[in-house]
Amino acid sequence: MTARQRERPTRTDALQGPAVDLDRYTPAYFTFIANKLARGASKxxxxxxxxxxxxxxxxxxxxIEGKVTAQRVCQLIGMDKASVSRTFKSMHAQGLVSFSSDDHDGRLRHATFTPRGREMHDSIMKFALNREQAFLSVLAPGEVDVLIDLLRRLHENLPMVDATSDAFMENQRARGLVPPRGPRRRKVTTP
Structure with missing residues (x-):
């Protein structure tokens, strides 16, 4: 028995079955790293x-862009629109951003930095770059370049992952192996 096998907890018979190998499951690493980096910075x-x-x-x-809409933030970062709207509202209340209407679509509002917001960004950026430097310090400069290229390629591949996921689930539904699609959740509003 290897040391690694001894470290893993044993499961009872009722829990036996397939399990993801977290040492080899890349989405887990992305999740672990992203959550821990975000939690440490957020503190x-x-x-x-x-x-x-x-x-x-x-x-x-x-x-980077000078002005952004909620839609652009959702598109680039992947945040949900409700979270972006709440964050914009909070940023405005703190005096970090101001809003202007879009010249072509009156429904869109562009957020731009106020002087206070820009000053705060510049101060935080020094801290964020220091954290990035510490995070990447275990890699050689060439490895950082390779990592960035790999991450960029993986990011660009996400639409294919979603399309493959959709096709897989439709196939599973057609074969009766997963439940049919449930109704979409509706927002509950109170009068």
């Missing part, structure tokens, strides 16, 4: 600046 953002990780993510986009 400092909240304690020092009074903002959360969602606000920082939108600030990064604002610094």
């Amino acid at each position: 400092h953002y909240l304690e020092t600046y009074g903002i959360g990780i969602e606000t920082w993510r939108i600030m990064v986009m604002l610094a």
Whole structure:
């Protein structure tokens, strides 16, 4: 018996069956790393600046693009629209962003930095880059380049992953191996 086998807890007969090998399951690593990085950064953002990780993510986009809509944030970062709207509202209340209407579509609002928001972004950016440097310190410079290329390619491949997932589930439904699609959840509104 190897040391690794001894470390793993044994399961009772009732729990026996297939299980994901977390040492080899890449989505788990992405989730673990993203959650732990976000939690560590968020702690400092909240304690020092009074903002959360969602606000920082939108600030990064604002610094790059100059102005953004909620739709653009959802498209690029993958945040859900309700979360983006709440974050924009909070950022506006803190005096970090201002809004302007879109010239072509009056329903769209563009967020832009206020001077206070830009100043906060610039201060936080130093901290964020320091964390990134510490995170990547176990890699050689060439490995960082390879990692970034691999991550970019994986990110670009996500639409194919979603299409494959949809096809797999439809096949499973057609074969009666998974329940049919349930009704979409509706927002409950109170009068």
